[in-house]
Amino acid sequence: MTAANGIKLAEEIKGEVRYSVPLSEHTSFRVGGPVDFLIFPADLEDLRKTLQWCRRQKIFYFILGNGSNLLVRDGGIRGVAISLARGFQGVAELERGEREGLLQAGAAEPLGRLVELCREKGLTGMEWAVGIPGTVGGALFMNAGAFRSEMKDTLESLQLMDGDGKVIETRREELHFSYRSLELKKGWVILGGKFRLKIGSSQAIRSKMEDFLKRRTAKQPLHLPSAGSVFKNPSRVSAGQLIEEVGLKGTRLREAQISEKHANFIVNLGKAKARDILTLAEWAKEKVYQEKGVKLEMEIQVMGEDE
Structure with missing residues (x-):
């Protein structure tokens, strides 16, 4: 695949199209060969055009989050990596009652930033995720978890784009989560999620976060490039x-x-x-x-x- 294949798409979208990009620069392992195209859609319409282009060209594509749970082989990837980092971040508070609040987070929002924002707003339920690298979308895709909590626990609904570019909102009850996995139809893209969290004390939330981070730092080699846990934990022993x-x-x-x-x-x-x-x-x-x-x-x- 040559750069010429991407010229037409680059002319059609507001975002950026790069050719032959080393994925060692975009993964936490710091290894891996090049991907043919790395595309940064600027908005929903850009993403829709990108997915439709990939389908017309019959090109394999995948969503590249923070690359913190990904190992790319040394020969690289023949196809397209789509990064949502340019137009799919942000957190908004949609509701706030006496006991609960509802936040919406974009797929490319750093998970750590969402956790910190929850603390600032006095919303409890995401403390366990402190120190986990990656994006909200990536964490949802793998149903990230720690300390007996998972992403699905506070998720109310998921915003998705199907392979044809249609935007769909699906409630948690209609989704199929399992240990470190979310079952999605092939080619569908996570755009963001809504999270229902309980009102709590910012001080108590901070204390929990500090405890979880201390435990994570004590046990994990966070000073060296890795992709986190290599294997899923079996049921009885780690x-x-x-x-x-x-x-x-x-x-x-x-x-x-x-x-x-x-x-x-x-x-x-x-x-x-x-x-x-x-x-x-x-x-x-x-x-x-x-x-x-x-x-x-x-x-x-x-x-x-x-x-």
């Missing part, structure tokens, strides 16, 4: 504990390492390759299955092709 028990904590392959601090994190020590990160993940899966009889399931998304 993936990190299993990997540690089979003796792989701290295992290194060139510039990639199973973290010495938390065995369910693989970190980039400087110039890691995606292939080395994936090899470490496979070692962990195989050894845990051989010794513990537990099949670990990847939590991070893996995309692209090998070099």
Whole structure:
């Protein structure tokens, strides 16, 4: 695919179209080859035109959030990455009663900013998400969670765009959430969500946030590039504990390492390759299955092709 393919779209939308963009610059792992196109729609109409263009051209596309739960292979991705960062941020307070408030957040809004805004407004229910990187849309897409809470817990409704460009609002009861997953139709895009939260004390909310952040910082290697938890936790015991028990904590392959601090994190020590990160993940899966009889399931998304 050449830059010429995107010229017509670039002329039709207000946003930006980039060609052959290294995704190592747009993912928290800091690894990965180039994507053919990176498109920044400026508004709903831009996004609609972009999706329709991808369908006409029969080009694979995906939504690139903050790249904090994504591992791109070293050969990159043949297709289109769509970033909503230019026109789909913002938080608005829609309702406020004596006991509850309703906020609307755009898909590209940083999750941390939403959490902090909840504190400022005295709305409780999102404290658990403090310190989690990524966007609201990405967190909804994977039903992010921690400390026995998940994104679905406070979600009232989701704004979506289908593959034809139609905007739809769907209530939580009609959505299919599961552990670290939201079932969406292929090609649909999360535009934002409405969250119903209880009124609380800003001071108590701050105290909870500080406690959660302290616990997260103590256990996780936040100072090194990673994509967070590599594997979903099995029902009875954590993936990190299993990997540690089979003796792989701290295992290194060139510039990639199973973290010495938390065995369910693989970190980039400087110039890691995606292939080395994936090899470490496979070692962990195989050894845990051989010794513990537990099949670990990847939590991070893996995309692209090998070099």
